Amino acid sequence: MMKEAESNAAEDTKRKEEIEVRNQTDSLVYSTERTLGEHGAKLAEADKKAIEDALGEAKEALKTDDLERMKRAQEALTQAAHKLAEIMYRETQGPPQPGGAGRNAGTTPGGPKEGEVVDAEFEDLGDKK
DSSP: OHHHHHHHHHHHHHHHHHHHHHHHHHHHHHHHHHHHHHHGGGSOHHHHHHHHHHHHHHHHHHTSOOHHHHHHHHHHHHHHTHHHHHHHHHHHHOSOOGGGOOTTOSOOTTSOOTTOOOOOOOOOOTTOO
């Protein structure tokens, strides 16, 4: 009786891992396809092809019950999509501001200077909004 319970527990653990890996891979495929559609034109052709190939393999892996294949496909897709992530990151940074201050220099025009203490009052409105 004890062996059967251990076997069931091991089988449940394996099944849970398979579901998690399948869901993660499926989610990665979906988000990569969407991002590739939005930003793919900015990629070099070789990078775009590598992502498309990795997407194809991940989709094929999802059709199987091969957990290791899904893990490998997920890793390959993550690596291939790295260039896409770099492009998106650069876009969110925007162009540098005049004077080389950068986007997050810590000061705003007309605002307090760095290191200056600002006295302010705070009132908690709670649910009164």
